Amino acid sequence: MPAAAPSPLTVLGAPVARQEEVLTAPALEFVAALHKRFTGRRDALLARRAERRAEIARTGTLDFLAETAHIREDPDWRVAPAPAALEDRRVEITGPTDRKMTVNALNSGARVWLADFEDASSPTWENVVLGQLNLIDASARRIDFTAPGGKTYALRPEHELATVVVRPRGWHLDERHLTGGGRPVPGALVDFGLYFFHNARRLAASGKGPFFYLPKTESHLEARLWNDVFTFAQEQLGLPHGTVRATVLIETITAAYEMEEILYELRDHASGLNAGRWDYLFSLIKNFRDAGERFVLPDRNAVTMTVPFMRAYTELLVRTCHKRGAHAIGGMAAFIPSRRDPAVNEAALAKVRADKDREAADGFDGSWVAHPDLVPVARASFDAVLGSRPHQKERLREDVRVTAAQLIAIDTTGARPTVDGLLNAVRVGLRYIEAWLRGHGAVAIFNLMEDAATAEISRSQIWQWINAGVVLEGGEKGGEKATAALVRDLASRELAALRAELGEEAYAAGRWQEAHDLLLKVALDEEYVEFLTLPAYERLES
Known part of the structure; x- marks a missing residue:
């Protein structure tokens, strides 16, 4: 018999239990094809980021793009209709893809679980491989977990399980444990490729995906790259165009000026935008870090979602999404309830309720929490506004008019660094x-x-x-x-x-x-x- 063809990728990571179920030859060939086709474009877009940052440093400002005004001004285009599994997104829980979290998130009562290979995951090789394995097992509904003390966790079939939406790493990160052509494969293509290859057909057949969150996007050209990745991947596996659905995190200040263009580039695959508030603040500081006092933010917790420039950002997001038929998903409630301090809990939960009440009243169709105990809190806020409706995209928020200057008019109501x-x-x-x-x-x-x-x-x-x-x-x-x-x-x-x-x-x-x-x-x-x-x-x- 002829010798087996050598793998197109080199695996450099130490062996991980059950990795042969993830790093199969066909899966590595699929990731290698993504790497060969798209990594060069990724590199060019990273270079473009640096050029844009240099321009911001020189001018100290940002504006909507003149060359894409025709997209913003065209009243007729819409994103593809949401699949049934993503119609109602009133509560989404986020977390890494370790086995215990996978079971708990699916059982949490949230409509969506953001299965995170990005900011909530430290990309050790074991975390990358076992995270993929856990999602394969979850997709097949065969996942359980036994803690060291003997406590067991298993899926509860009597409950509706959360729909999985995977967040791969951002374009800037490489995966050094997988190389092809003498260089690391981008982490985004590893995370997307392995998940898509192993799960897409099963998920598509059940109407449950594959669905993705796209992080750290800085321009509509980066969204275009993702759209081409989706198109290529679907063709390779024989899936209909538009099977993939993606929600883009508007968590960079530059992306805030290109929300409509980002949806337009992904319109056959788009399902919504998310207000990623913490990364958004990070991006604002990073891009205007050398602009002096004008862009100095006070203590992190003093920058609430009610300050004018954050209101401008979130209201523009809702307006943009509903104008184009997409879901608008709100930001993170990061509080972790304490079982030892009821007073701390009550004060924090009051803030969470106020935050979710504001988002629901502003027109958001759902929001994020970081802990299962917050699912009922967020759900109550959105139930009060949505009732039995799956979303409120009919609220077009035509009252919202946000200028380019308002997005970077830093007013924190007198708060100062301490x-x-x-x-x-x-x-x-x-x-x-x-x-x-x-x-x-x-x-x-x-x-x-x-x-x-x-x-x-x-x-x-x-x-x-x-x-x-x-x-x-x-x-x-x-x-x-x-x-x-x-x-x-x-x-x-x-x-x-x-x-x-x-x-x-x-x-x-x-x-x-x-x-x-x-x-x-x-x-x-x-x-x-x-x-x-x-x-x-x-x-x-x-």
Whole structure:
């Protein structure tokens, strides 16, 4: 018999249990075809990002695109009708693709589970492979989980299970454990390709997908690339054009100026837009980081969704989606309920209710939560507005008129950066990076579910405040300037406090010093790194 053809991709990761069910020869051939066809275009679009950022640094502003005005002005086009499984999206739960989370999310009572390979996942090779395996098992409805203590988790067939919507990694991240043609395959194509290849036919037959969330999109040209990936993938597996549905996260400031164009590029495959609030703030800081005081944001938690520039962003999103027949999905409720502190719970739940009530009243068709206990809270807010209707896309919000200037008119109602805010940025950044280096991408810190987006805000605000020469409010001295020396002192004190709190054995089992050093690097280096996960990935599994 002839020898088997060599794999088109080289697998560099250490063996993972049951990986032969994921990394099959046909699956690797499929991913290799995506890599060969689309990675060059991905590279060109990343270069275009750098060019656009340089233009923002030069002009200090953004505007809607003149060359695509005809798309915005054409009243007739619409996105494809939503499939039945995505008609009602009033509550969506997010989380990584580990086995326990997969079972709990499917059972949560949410309409949708965002199965996350991106900000809520640390991309160790084991997480990447086992995450795909868990989704294969979930698609076949054969998944269960037994915890070390013996507690078992299984699907509850008597309940309606959440519809799975997978979020692959952003275009900027590579997967170093899979290479082809002498270079790593983009993580986005690995995550999309493996999931699509193994599950698309089964999901399509049942009307349950395949569905995707697209993160970190910065332009309609990046949406066009995804649309071409979907078209090619469907052709390769013999699926009808338009089988895929994608929801795009409008979580970059540049994408906010191209919402209609993004929907237009994906119109045969689009199902909606999402207001990714934390990454949006990160993107705003990143792109205008050297624009001085005009773009300095106060403490993260002081930037609420009711400040004018965030209202402009979310109302424009609802207006755009409903104008084009797409779902508008609201932002994350990141609170993690505590079983030990009822007072903290009640205050936080009141804020969650107010946030979800506002989104439902503004016209959103659904929203995100990070914890199953918040599903009923969000559902109640949307039930009160939607009733038995699956969405409110008939509300066209024609009263909304948002100008280009309003999206970047930074008004935070007098809130200013504080010493406590700087300390919180150090504390959250340090804890999150340490957990990420150990393979955990969704981390409960101070009763909030933190992911890479919130860590990005932490280190970016530190960078911005120092480079803008911000004078901080509060603190023992009052009027203290944000400096690298102050940040180093706070980080050193926090590291020592963690060592004392954890004890030597637990401290040594972590990666605290590495996390400390990386936080200071991405927060204090003169050259601002575009994503902290780029240098962090070099240290992952090292």
